[in-house]
Amino acid sequence: MKNINTIEFKDNILYLIDQRVLPVKTEFFACKDYKEVEFAIRDMVVRGAPAIGATAAYGVVLAANEFKNEEKDVFLKKMEEALDFLNRSRPTAVNLMWAIKRMKELIEENKDLANSEIAQKILKEAETIYNEDIETNKAMARHGNEIVEKGATILTHCNTGALATVEYGTALGVIREAHNTGKDIFVYADETRPRLQGGKLTAWELVQEGIPAKLIVDSVAATLIRDGKIDVILTGADRVANNGDAANKIGTFMLSVIAKAYNVPFYIVAPTTTIDFEMESGKGIEIEERDGEEVTHINGNRIAPEGIEVYNPAFDVTPHENITGIITEKGIIRAPFKENIAKLK
Numbered sequence: 001m002k003n004i005n006t007i008e009f010k011d012n013i014l015y016l017i018d019q020r021v022l023p024v025k026t027e028f029f030a031c032k033d034y035k036e037v038e039f040a041i042r043d044m045v046v047r048g049a050p051a052i053g054a055t056a057a058y059g060v061v062l063a064a065n066e067f068k069n070e071e072k073d074v075f076l077k078k079m080e081e082a083l084d085f086l087n088r089s090r091p092t093a094v095n096l097m098w099a100i101k102r103m104k105e106l107i108e109e110n111k112d113l114a115n116s117e118i119a120q121k122i123l124k125e126a127e128t129i130y131n132e133d134i135e136t137n138k139a140m141a142r143h144g145n146e147i148v149e150k151g152a153t154i155l156t157h158c159n160t161g162a163l164a165t166v167e168y169g170t171a172l173g174v175i176r177e178a179h180n181t182g183k184d185i186f187v188y189a190d191e192t193r194p195r196l197q198g199g200k201l202t203a204w205e206l207v208q209e210g211i212p213a214k215l216i217v218d219s220v221a222a223t224l225i226r227d228g229k230i231d232v233i234l235t236g237a238d239r240v241a242n243n244g245d246a247a248n249k250i251g252t253f254m255l256s257v258i259a260k261a262y263n264v265p266f267y268i269v270a271p272t273t274t275i276d277f278e279m280e281s282g283k284g285i286e287i288e289e290r291d292g293e294e295v296t297h298i299n300g301n302r303i304a305p306e307g308i309e310v311y312n313p314a315f316d317v318t319p320h321e322n323i324t325g326i327i328t329e330k331g332i333i334r335a336p337f338k339e340n341i342a343k344l345k
């Protein structure tokens with residue numbers, strides 16, 4: 001297992017491993033108030049849908065600590081503003097909105113208690129969200145391991161490991177489990193332009209775990225798939241709609257199209273906290289567009305000419321018809337996705 005906590009709350013400070021500088025440097029970003037938490041999510045100090053959800057929950061803890069000595073109505077108003085502020089930090093990963101909604105409901109149910117008691121309950125809830133995520137990931141890993149054959153070669157995209165969650169990971173959790181149970185697997189990890197979550201973070205986790213793997217540039221994947229070198233593709237998701245359409249890191253959709261063309265099973269590994277039960281299909285999912293500098297520059301150095309315009313969506317939507325199954329903590333969901341996802345509510 002990794003020896004570094006992605007998220008750690010200690011003495012009223014939230015420590016996040018700074019994923020902007022990994023793997024070259026191991027630094028921690030300390031959030032002392034909820035505004036610093038919002039910045040950490042927006043600036044991608046912390047990434048990955050479940051990790052963002054748990055981080056936001058601790059952002060609410062920090063807001064409650066900051067405002068608990070105010071009069072009750074001021075406290076409730078400031079909490080509402082803080083929750084809305086955190087909710088807007090990134091638009092696509094629904095775990096963020098899920099965690100904030102859970103906190104909102106908790107505050108509403110307990111609004112007649114003393115502020116300090118509400119703050120206590122918020123802290124307990126954040127700890128529950130944190131611990132549940134670990135259990136959920138381990139359950140997904142066990143279910144997912146069932147579809148991994150001995151000796152399988154697995155292709156993965158983006159980072160879905162311990163860094164993208166509280167611990168263990170989603171798709172990389174399944175990979176971890178397959179490796180730990182002696183399946184003798186081999187992994188190809190897409191570098192995942194432009195932010196290189198695969199090259200920087202997944203590669204780091206694979207090396208730490210001693211999982212046999214090779215890093216590839218994203219465009220190698222099609223050749224490997226066509227040549228029969230990939231047995232299964234495992235990716236995470238940032239938001240799954242009711243019909244099974246799944247938003248994930250840009251490039252996932254393209255992989256799913258190639259997988260379908262060459263009959264390679266394509267699985268999404270995502271907890272039920274990543275399912276947006278209010279979203280009918282992927283068409284409604286807001287796709288974050290990020291700064292063009294992520295494309296024109298690498299590590300602060302310009303690689304594209306000045307004056308070029310950039311289109312930089314951070315996610316895409318894989319239609320459910322390209323998905324073999326969605327591995328959740330409650331089991332593997334297959335077509336018909338709409339009916340089977342509805343049973344998870």
Ligand code: MRU
Pocket residue numbers: 046047048049050093157158159160161164165170171197235236237238248249314
């Ligand atoms: O932009 P990021 O790095 O937050 O995107 C992360 C991903 O797309 C992951 O694949 C996703 O959150 C699912 S796995 C935890």
